[in-house]
Amino acid sequence: MAESDLTTESTVYVTYISSQPQRVWAALTSSEFTTAYFFGRSVEADWRVGSPWILRKPDGAVDVTGVVRESDP
Numbered sequence: 001m002a003e004s005d006l007t008t009e010s011t012v013y014v015t016y017i018s019s020q021p022q023r024v025w026a027a028l029t030s031s032e033f034t035t036a037y038f039f040g041r042s043v044e045a046d047w048r049v050g051s052p053w054i055l056r057k058p059d060g061a062v063d064v065t066g067v068v069r070e071s072d073p
Contacts, residue, residue: 025073047071 017024027033031042040058045051047068055064 022073 019027027037029043029045029047031044034041034043034055035058038055041055041063044054044056045068049068049071051068053066053068054062057063
């Protein structure tokens with residue numbers, strides 16, 4: 001791909017959730033809830049900056065990994 005093929009445009013998606021902030025935080029950071037919202041996947045993290053973050057499939061296989069860069073409920 002030539003550099004001239006690249007663009008500087010971006011897309012931002014916004015989702016509005018009618019709930020209390022604490023409940024949304026719990027839904028995003030607790031496996032109890034992520035299995036319901038993320039196709040059965042469970043989240044594994046302690047949410048401290050620099051800690052590993054894992055999203056695990058129902059069969060136990062690791063789906064996504066990363067590092068917590070920022071965590072602010």
